[in-house]
Amino acid sequence: MEYSSDTRRRATPPTAHLRVFEPLRAFSDEDQLLIGGQKDVSREQLEGAEAYESLARLTRTLSDPFPHSTHESFRVLHYPRADGLTTAYYCPSQLSTRSVLAAEQLDGSMRRQVLDLLLPEAAREANAARVDSSRFAEDVAHLHTRGATWGIPFGWFVLLHEEDHRELVEDDSDLLGVRISAPLGQALDRARYAAATLAIHAPQMDLLDELTALCEWLGLFSEDSIIELDYGRIAPLVWPDDSPHDLRMGLESLADSDMLGAAAAYRRLASRWLRVRQLARAS
Incomplete structure (x- = not known):
């Protein structure tokens, strides 16, 4: 079944993701076989399928938002090399593990009566029985994806610069998403300096x-x-986005003891994302 339409993704809250893509050799033999078996599945198909399955879970007759399938899927990123060719890197969805972690976060942030409506005890127990404990522990220790709904943490912008590789996801004249990527070593150096x-x-x-x-x-x-x-559906709300540049200018101003410059950069950054926060509250 094809899931190329963006309709289902529009029905879910705008969520951005920060992902780590690793070379094929970083994965186990079992995962490499899975990756090989998914080579004909495009990223558009994978993300359309995930959106479809997410809505299906949320609209079940019995409240149970946990994924029932333990089949792992992998996104692929073709990152450009200096010679003009590209190298493939992979990021596992780890959906089952991330669902458990999200449920644990909800457990500590809402009243028990509300939690039981969203995550009934029976659904949590059934999901616990499905989870492979060894795989879960490995995923938690090596989680490839972080998510943020109705916004992007400012720290993520430190990792990237405006000249980094970017990909615009478009449907005719509509902007559906933006992805910016950079070598992890370079991003880590930027974060440490900041x-x-x-x-x-x-x-x-x-x-x-x-x-x-x-x-x-x-x-x-x-x-x-x-x-x-990956800006996801947040991209149409803010793109073109100067947040990486503004944050870097703010940090450089701090390093030069230019407090006025740092304050001006922060105001630009904060005002840009104020509208997104207002939309989140309005929803």
Whole structure:
């Protein structure tokens, strides 16, 4: 079945993702076989299928948002090389593991009565029985994807520059999404420099803690991996987006003790995302 239409994705909240794509050799023999078996499935088909299945889970007669299939799927990123060719990198969806982690986050953020309506005890128990405990532990220790709904954490913009490789996802004249990618080693260097700058000039900023956590996470992967910021359906709300540039200018101003310049860069950044936050509240 083809899932090329964006209709189903439009029915879900705008979500951005930060993903790590690794070279094929980084995966187990079992996963490499799965990747080989999915070589004819395009990224558009994969993401359309995920959107379809997400809506199907949310609209089940009995409340049960957990995925029932444990079959792993992989996104592929063809990253350009200096010689003009591309190299394939892969990112596992890890949907089952991410669903469990999301449920745990909800468990600590809402009242029990509401949680039981969204995630009935029977559904949680059934999902726990389906989860492969060894695979779950491995995925948690090596989680390839982070998500954010109705916004993008500012720390993610530190990892990327406006001249990095980008891909616009379009349908006729409509912008459906934007993906920006860069070598992980380069992104990690940017994050470490930004964290050091903040530690010296603005240690009270929450961004420092965010960057510290990002550095720890990225350090789990080999530096020959690729990091990708996927705006998803947030892209039409903000693109063209100068957030990476504004954040970098703010950090450079801090390093030069130019507090006026840093404040101006932050105002540009914050005002750009204010509209998105207002839309989130309106929804």
